[in-house]
Amino acid sequence: MKVLSKPVADKSKYMDLLRQMMLIRRFEEKASEMYMRGKIGGFLHLYIGEEAIATGVMSVLGPDDYVVSHYREHGHALARGMDPKVIMAELFGKATGSSGGKGGSMHLFDASRNFMGGYAIVGGQLPIAVGLALAAKYRREDRTVLCFFGDGAVNEGEFHESMNLASVWQLPVIFMLENNxxxxxxxxxxxxxxxxxxxxxxxxxxxxxxxxxxxDVLAVREATEEALKRVRTGSGPVFIEAMTYRFRGHSMADPVAYRESSELDQWRKEDPIEKFKVVALREEFVTDDELQGIEAGVQATVEAAIRFAEESPEPELDTLHDNVYA
Amino acid sequence: MTIASSQKAERGNISFVQSINEALRQEMERDPSVIVMGEDVSGAAGRKDQGFEDAWGGVFRLTKGLGPRFGPERVRDTPISEAGFIGAAVGAAATGLRPVVELMFVGFYGVCADQITNNAAKMHYMFGGKVKLPLTIITNTGIGAGAAAQHSETLYSIFTHFPGLKCVVPSDAYTAKGLMAAAIRDDDPVIIFLHKLLLGRTRAGLRQSEEYVVPEEPYIVPIGKANIAREGSDITLIGIGYTTVLCLQAAQELEKEGIDAEVVDLLSLSPMDEETVLSSVKKTRRVVITDEDYPRCSVASDLSALVAEEAFDYLDAPPKRVTPPHTPIPYSLALERLYPPTKEKILAAVKSVLE
Known part of the structure; x- marks a missing residue:
């Protein structure tokens, strides 16, 4: 692993990046707890260990840019600015959730932030990213599409079809591979x-x-910034591979029986949050007190999200039939 | 397959293909958010340097002339990459564009089902109604051209199985134009199934009125409504697309024998107009259901169940289905002839129901 790349000059930016990563971490730790308590059903895919990618990417993406994601997307949604309460309520399947309780953990969506959805068939979101970019180009809009996918999706046909189409049509897509x-x-x-x-x-x-x-959140940020510059010239798509590691199983249902715990220990030394804290403290962009303040703030945000989700009503039963057709 | 496409076709003789083409052109004129994509929908992509443009206009000429008229950004030739471009159409629709994509033969759904059944069908629901998908998929279907197992299917039931998709099947030039326009204007994903044996037909003879012509001005045939193509009182024949033509032909024969058949042209498989089906069957008390799709778990079996469950007390005889056998579609013309519903099979079914 490389050492952290060159620091950003602005102190508040450091704090934002750190706060964002810590929020994602605490949110998911709490979600995992809620899953164990039966508050969250289905499958829950945690992003723990990969927070630097969502955080770095979103810190430079414009508000008009589109984001498309997969089923491990809590971090992407949070970093895009979706309300943690609304996300947690969706995980709880409540009426106040982002999809009214119809989607759950794998299908977050927020058109107001151009967060165009989490898709749970591996590779299925890639052609959609191409279409969003096609629409932007057709309308002569200055928008880029940021498409997240994992190393598993690379072996799907849809990945290859999407890469080909985006390139032959010179579309504004950043293919963001999270290789865990x-x-x-x-x-x-x-x-x-x-x-x-x-x-x-x-x-x-x-x-x-x-x-x-x-x-390395700064490395991701910088790479995304460069990719955005390039894509915005109209010269077609860019591909970024971010090397990462998920500290937890594929989903909560995965006992992780396929890798040595020493491998995890090795990667834990690369923990994007801990690494970043060290640099932030060393560079005096953040003090111990401020760090504790961020921790407390994040904790309070997550607790409030849980409370909101707990207290929110279940969907009205007749909504079962709503939204089949527009 | 050759398609008659005389530019000088008289208005009253506009063909099924020309109807689809005219609806596409008119909808593109009225709404700049309508774009068309598919394999060779214009044709000869990248060979304008050699003077080639609009070389195909779609394999069945459904989109002929649209490329030169609206340009390559609106009429986009795609690679042979159905998951890619149909998925792209789903994404574009999520932004409010109204893409029309051609799935050249319905059997090709096998390489893009994920985009149609997992994404297009479900996004509106699983995102809590926060996104609309005004997407239209044109697909070509049907037996009768020696196209063998992978290019002859109808596969209606694959798509009607999925909530969130709308499925329509025109039976003649009039319903083709109106359903095409309705599909484009609809805010949900709509699949319009076009049968090969209908494409070249001009006046389908479906209407009892001989003055029937396809109006030049835009109009819609509403999605979700069946049409009584022929009124009658002795038995109901239900047709889907091309089998409606067969039902009408059978009805003409039956008339000579003094049997007055009603023909329901289903037009819309999803949502289905159960009310029209049931009220017809309650009136005639007998029903023959025709469907060119595989017989198991089909629209025909669905209709049969509907009638049995909702109109049992009115029936003088059990519902009868006329479908192909449960086999893939053979190539040999000798075998292919045995395969689909025919007028003769419908007549035999009517006789058995009336006995």
């Missing part, structure tokens, strides 16, 4: 013929690509 090295429980070198450095596949589609340290 495991597609469910299968190691990337056993599932991808090209090995674990996946960004090489972009060459086949003449899409410029870069690999960054996904545990």
């Amino acid at each position: 090295l495991y597609g469910m429980g299968s190691y990337v070198e056993r599932t991808h013929a090209g090995g674990k450095d996946i960004y090489h596949v972009a060459d086949a589609y003449k899409i410029p690509a870069a690999q960054v340290d996904g545990m």
Whole structure:
């Protein structure tokens, strides 16, 4: 792993990035607890360990840019500015949730933030990203589409079709690969013929690509900034591979029986939040007191989200039939 | 397959293909958010340097002339990449564009089902009604051209199975134009199934009035409504797309024998006009259901269940279905002829119901 890349000059930016990553972490730790208590059903896919990617990306994305994601998207939604209360309520399946309790953890959506949804079939969101970009280009709008996907999606046909279409049509898409090295429980070198450095596949589609340290929020931020600049010239898509690691299982249902705990220990040393704290303290962009203040603030936000979700009503029963058709 | 497409076709003789084409052109004129995408919908993408443009106009010429008229941004030739471009249409629709995409043959759904059944069908619901998907999928269907197992299906039931999709099947040039326009204007994903054997037909003879012509001005045929194509009192024949033509032909024969058949042209498979079906069956007390799709778990079996559950007390005989056998579609013309519903099979079914 590389050391953290060059610091941003502005102190408040540091605080924001740190607060954002800590919020995602605490939110998910609490969600995991709520899942164990039966408050959250279905599948819950935690982003713990990968927070630097969502945080770095969203810190430079414009409000008009579109975001499309997969089923491990709490972090993306939070970093995009969706209200933690509304997200937690959706996880609880409550009427006040972002999708009125119809979607759950895997299907967050917020058109007002151009957060165009979490999709839970691996690879299924990629063609949608192409379409959002096509619409933006057709309307001559200055928008970029940021599409998140994992290393598992790279082996789906939809990934390749989307890369090809975005490139032949020169569409404003940033393909943001979060390579956490495991597609469910299968190691990337056993599932991808090209090995674990996946960004090489972009060459086949003449899409410029870069690999960054996904545990370094500043590196992700910088890479996204560069990609945005390039995409906004109208020269077509860009591919970024962020190398990362999920500290938890594929979902809460996964006992993680497929990797050595020493591997996790090794990656924990790269914890994006802890690493960033060290630098922030060293560079004196944040004091111990401020750090505690952020921690307390984040804690309060998450507690308030839980309370809101707990106290919110279940969906009205006749809404079962609503929204089948527009 | 060759399609008659005389530019000088008289207004009264406008074909099914021309009807679809005219609806597309008119909707594109009235609404700049309508775009068309598909494989060779214009044709010869990238060969304008050689003077080629609009070389295909769609494999069945449904989109002929739209490319030169509206330009390549609105009439977009795609790679052979159905999951990619149909998924892209879903994404574009989520922003409010009204994409019309051609799935060249319905069997190709196999490579893009994820985008149609997991995304298009479900997004409005799973995102709590926060996004609309005004997407239209045109697809070509049907037996009768020796196109074998993968290019001859109708697969209505695949799509009607999924809540969130609307499915319509025009039976003649008039309903083709009106349903095409209705599909484009609809805020939900609509699949319009076009049968190969209907494409070249001009006046389908479906209406009892001989003066029937396709109006030039835009109009819609409402989605979700069946049409009584022929009124009668002795038995109800239910048709879907091309089998409506067969039902009408059968009804003409039956008339000679003094049997007065009513023909329900279903037009819309989803949502389905159960009321029209049931009131017809309650009136005639007998029903023959025709469907070119595979017989198991089909629209025909759904209709049969509907009638049995909701109109049992009115029936003088059990509902009868006329469908293909439960086999893939054969290539050999000798075998293919045996396969689909025919007028003769419908007549035999009517006789058995009347006995």
